[in-house]
Amino acid sequence: MIKPVIYAVALRNLLGHLRRTMLTVGAIAVGLSALIFLWSFNDGLHRNMLQNFQDAIIGSIQIHHEGFFERPELSRHLRNPDKIITTVEQAGVKRWSRRLEAFALAASDETTEGVMLIGMEADREPVITDLGKRISIGRFLREDDEYACILGATTARNLKLGLGDPVVMIGYDRFGALVAEEFTLVGIITSGEMGLDRGMALTNIKSLQEMLDMPDGVTDIVLRTPEDRIQQLTDELIFALSDENVEVMPWSTMFPVMHEWIILHDGFLYLFLAVVLFIVLAGELNTMLLSMLERTREFGIFMAIGTERYEIGLMLVFEALFIGLAGTLLGIVFGTGIVLVTHSTGIDLSILLGSTSRFYVDSLVYPHLNLDHLGTTVGAILIASIIAGLYPAWKASRLQPVEAMRNV
């Protein structure tokens, strides 16, 4: 059993060398608070990026007919969308919307341009995406619109179209027959994102169903759900819809590049964590070794008056642990303090980076404290602190009392 006096003496040793202790504690606190801030900034950035990415058009999860994502053909429309929606609602999802997608050629009087024509439910779409907020000229779709359309700014400019101008959409129905309809341009999207500004046309789902002669035809059901529930919900829906010949795809499967980029970005931070840990380890090891060398004589006295070797070792490990704990607590206070302040004010990246919208990042980023990352960082710092105490502890416990007491 460890005698309480060993803890007490370890603590007293630290207080007896307060300046050195505070310097080490301060170094750990600065390292940890920097890590907490960086993790939170990174998490805030990713949150913002994913939010914007999903808000833009893709949603959190999409349900298609099997193989539609690879080859988006109208023949691969959903056979039983109402049953799928019932299943989705039973899974607790309220934010869903139906879409019908088809390739088309948009033609103005002057020229033509290939677009992905997306029929949307004008009343439900705002709960899935924020396309309405990205309209720079005109307005978003309304439920009662007939053959109204919205184009990206680049497409509209290429077609030399303005608000109220007619635009003819030419496409193929599900049987391969050529179909065409005239739409009226009611809005132009300027997002700064390539995928939205060029090559996309939005219209009411009913208008597109009529044009393609697919009453109630649906190719996608798009869902929104919090990020931490996406995987679980995907698994639930795959299981529940196993008889429906559908594919349930989270955004990370549809656009793995974005997912991998986030993993890579996190990897950089883990690398940074390793560097900080190394610095903390080296700094604390240096302090502990210095302290051990300075107190060699004292350890000799401790041993001479009856302190066992393992108790000497424990004393140093406790000292390292106390330093680690104090540094960690201080680091948590400083780090979370900085995160809380910047979370309320935001960090304006436009000063540093100019336009960040191409990366789905707002110019104002709000750091977000992720408890998993906080736990990992704090745990790693504490473990590093204990490791820093082990070598000096081992060295001190091997001392011979008489030789140690001769040390000046």
Add this chain to the structure above:
Amino acid sequence: MIQPDNSSAIITVKKLHKCYWVGSMPFPALNGVNLSIDRGEFAVLAGRSGSGKSTLLNVIGALESADNGEVIVNGENILGMNHTERTLFRLHNIGFVFQSFNLIRVLSARENIAYVCQLQGMDKKESEGIADHWLNEVDMGHLGYRRPDQLSGGQQQRVAVARALATNPKIVLADEPTANLDTQTGQRLMCLLQQLNDKFGTTFLISSHDPDVKNAARRLIKLADGQVVRKWEKIPPAPPPISKACPIKNLPLAGRIRQFLRKKRKRPSKTGEKGPTPRRS
């Protein structure tokens, strides 16, 4: 494991050899020491620097091992013990008083004493009670909350004595306890050790080349070149009445006479005659 020994000898050293090595050069420190110390003795190991006093004390105190021989302390052969057994043996049997006091500088006087008690398994309250008791025994009760750097050398050595006795050891080993003290403080310390020896019957083995310490000895053992060359008992251990006021009163008769003569020699006479030259013991 401590085995009670009913024989009168608490320390028995037989044919003890210890050699230090500097590179390939041997430096014999103890060269066949034979020695026996009885329970309750107040003995002094005398000898020049390098005679082996400290090494012998360290070996008896289980702080160092030896090359050959036998050291029985309180019925235990300490040379056969491993590091941990030696540590525990020291904790339960031996109190140390060192030349440079060797108090733990981050602990107060009271905590220094309570520390060893807590190592023995006492709780904080009990150990603090014992610390207070021993601080009072050495007249340091009022300075218990001071740290070693806030105490004079003599005060620190008193705390060290209290620490050595707080665990109720069988033996107190003191290595040059007065070397870092002025003459008067050294004498006071020796008086204190004698008082404690008389009062509690603890065995004291002190190494020193300080004449005052030798004067205070009830048994003097002289070492030279790692061997015991002379040993004699000076005064029977019957305790004289103790007075804290006059340190000289506490010294044995021979020492008191010697001290008196020394003082007389220092005081120049009116006629300019020199006082008698004191004889070396």
